[in-house]
Amino acid sequence: xxxxxxxxxxxxxxxxxxxxxxxxxxxxxxxxxxxxxxxxxxxxxxxxxxxxxxxxxxxxxxxxxxxxxxxxxxxxxxxxxxxxxxxxxxxxxxxxxxxxxxxxxxxxxxxxxxxxxxxxxxxxxxxxxxxxxxxxxxxxxxxxxxxxxxxxxxxxxxxxxxxxxxxxxxxxxxxxxxxxxxxxxxxxxxxxxxxxxxxxxxxxxxxxxxxxxxxxxxxxxxxxxxxxxxxxxxxxxxxxxxxxxxxxxxxxxxxxxxxxxxxxxxxxxxxxxxxxxxxxxx
Numbered sequence: 001x002x003x004x005x006x007x008x009x010x011x012x013x014x015x016x017x018x019x020x021x022x023x024x025x026x027x028x029x030x031x032x033x034x035x036x037x038x039x040x041x042x043x044x045x046x047x048x049x050x051x052x053x054x055x056x057x058x059x060x061x062x063x064x065x066x067x068x069x070x071x072x073x074x075x076x077x078x079x080x081x082x083x084x085x086x087x088x089x090x091x092x093x094x095x096x097x098x099x100x101x102x103x104x105x106x107x108x109x110x111x112x113x114x115x116x117x118x119x120x121x122x123x124x125x126x127x128x129x130x131x132x133x134x135x136x137x138x139x140x141x142x143x144x145x146x147x148x149x150x151x152x153x154x155x156x157x158x159x160x161x162x163x164x165x166x167x168x169x170x171x172x173x174x175x176x177x178x179x180x181x182x183x184x185x186x187x188x189x190x191x192x193x194x195x196x197x198x199x200x201x202x203x204x205x206x207x208x209x210x211x212x213x214x215x216x217x218x219x220x221x222x223x224x225x226x227x228x229x230x231x232x233x234x235x236x237x238x239x240x241x242x243x244x245x246x247x248x249x250x251x252x253x254x255x256x257x258x259x260x261x262x263x264x265x266x267x268x269x270x271x272x273x274x275x276x277x278x279x280x281x282x
Contacts (some may be wrong), residue, residue: 007238008069010157011123011130012062013116014097015137016078016085022138022161023179024054027190030163039084051084053188058091060184061136061159064177066242067221068132068157073123077102077112113141120145124152132157136179140166146173183220211252212267214244219268219281233257233270233277 024033028050036047043051065071076092077100078085092099102112124130133149135142138160146156158173162180170176179185208216218239222231237257240247249260258277261270268279
């Protein structure tokens with residue numbers, strides 16, 4: 001388990017204004033982003049709280065993409081001068097996402113869907129090693145793009161906010177996940193009335209070391225593809241390496257990856273069948 005497997009390559013394209021607005025409307029009501037003027041300057045404390053509750057977890061999106069292979073391209077399309085988007089500066093840097101500036105062309109439309117589609121087809125024509133295309137968006141403007149990607153032999157993965165996703169967009173993807181169902185996305189209760197949504201009260205999760213949290217993230221992502229939650233240990237290690245290329249079980253004081261797993265029995269359990277080690281999240 002010291003060598004990395006031959007892996008797929010994933011291209012990630014995020015219609016960022018779309019997912020931010022859709023997530024806000026999902027939690028705070030239809031057209032809430034527009035009615036609250038949430039994209040404006042100097043939000044009130046109440047509006048700032050609502051924006052924070054609806055904040056999109058870019059790390060969870062990239063982690064989900066990594067579960068399919070190495071992320072070779074990651075771009076987010078938005079008007080990055082808008083206050084609601086500027087607050088994502090740290091997250092975009094941490095996730096190594098290229099930012100594509102889209103100034104509004106008319107009203108609230110910025111043409112991101114057209115630019116995104118052009119970039120996808122251009123990238124697929126130039127980089128034949130890209131075999132998975134992950135598109136984060138909610139509307140059906142991308143149905144034709146998904147169909148074209150399939151004709152080019154690529155697997156299409158869609159992610160969108162629940163209340164804004166068109167059923168034709170969902171069915172056009174090979175794999176589709178609602179944003180709030182992604183591993184790592186915190187559960188948030190939608191507002192029952194106008195005002196800030198509140199996170200449900202819950203006891204604080206146990207504090208884990210960074211490497212234990214890395215293990216938990218990796219197994220949660222791979223378990224999605226398993227029918228019973230068990231994941232091959234070598235597959236799990238390659239997932240960990242895609243999440244953090246610096247991981248080395250020996251540097252953590254363990255002679256093997258199996259020993260590393262045994263040392264984290266509070267996070268995972270293991271089983272061995274015909275010398276094949278499998279792992280499951282506790």
